Amino acid sequence: MEKLQIGNISVSWLDGGVTHLDGGAMFGVVPKALWTKKYHANENNLIELRTDPLLVQKGNLNILIETGIGKGKLTEKQRRNYGVSQESRLRESLQEKGLVYEDIHFIIMTHLHFDHASGLTAEENGMINSVFPNAKIVASDIEWNEMKNPNIRSRNTYWENNWSGIENQMVTFQESFEVTEGITVHHTGGHSDGHCVVVLEDSGESALHMADLMPTHAHWNPLWVLAFDDYPMTSIEQKQKWLSFAAERNSWFTFYHDAYYRAVKFGEKGHVAEYVERIR
Template identity: 60%
Template structure:
């Protein structure tokens, strides 16, 4: 499993599953002739999109960013529609480094779409229970409210199976949440309650743009997904945070990228450092 050190903070990528979604939807109005050069599709015009949580270890705490797509929760139809080629192996990943789901102190959810939130619960004796029973689960209040009361569009991605069992663990925040060198900041855009993660430790910076920048190929501020509920807000957030990250020589980290775990870009927009995804 790939790792990255940001000052005194250690990041480790876990295995949360792999989906394959339509490339056109993932790049919105960007012509295929452009995006396919950066992120090649398969014969079905799908692009590979892992759903790999990041384990953050800092100040004696085990903090999970996102939760993967779960295991045994999706129907055969859903597995087919979402192009799932690998379900979550999160528990096995944790075991590799001497941890288990009970070891997780915090789960940081940038948003609660199914491909990020399915791993929050699991089936046990025919009912859904919390996967991380000892964790506080952080997400924006806007996101949490919509999760429980989705609209006609968002009800397809906000599922009661992913929230009812963890309701008492959720700690909603307004605009920002901090834990030492780690903070969640509400941005909106991809969803109304979407947030990003910023880590600043020992003079080093990492920024997790979540689904505002699901892959390295979404670096351009105008390259936003057709899945975004508020695309102009996505663009505004990227216009704000990408320059901030570049100014601080930050690592950009990814949940969905099939090629890179993290990259640094130079002033010319070219990748100058990277951590490649190994599997």
């Protein structure tokens, strides 16, 4: 299990499942001849995208960033459309760390699209129940409101069975939220109207989790945004802002979707200068 240390904050990657999506959709208007130099596509133009939650630990706190695609949540058609080759092994990954679902204190949701939120709940005896009964679940209020009231575009990714059963655990905010000292969540918009990023800072070190503003290391260029983004110009503006923030601090970038790197430090023009490689 790969690990990154940010001062006294430890970050480990769990197994939340694997999808394969159209590379053109993931890189928007960027020509295939350019993005395939940075990220592999198969013969069907599909790229591998992990959905692996980050376990963040500081002191006695156990915090998840995202929750994977769940297990048994997707229909056969959905598994085919989203190129799912493996569903979540989140329980098993936590057990490898000596933890169970009940040990999680906070869950940070950068946004609530199905590929991030499906691990929040599970159906049992016809009831939708929270998987993490003791956790406070953090999301922006904009995201939470759209989750419960999706529009004609977003209803395909905001599912009722991913929020029903967790309402009493939600902690929402407008601009920023401090989970604990050195772990903060910041609203950005862009990919979705309520999208957020996560900052980890301790002992002069830092990491930035850009979520779907930078789903893989190949998305470093501020102009390389997803066709899935609801507000692409906001994505570009926020990427520029947070890239500058990270450059000033020599920050690590951590990833939820990247199939090759768990974390990287970028050099000039997006060159990968340091990295934590995913064990394949």
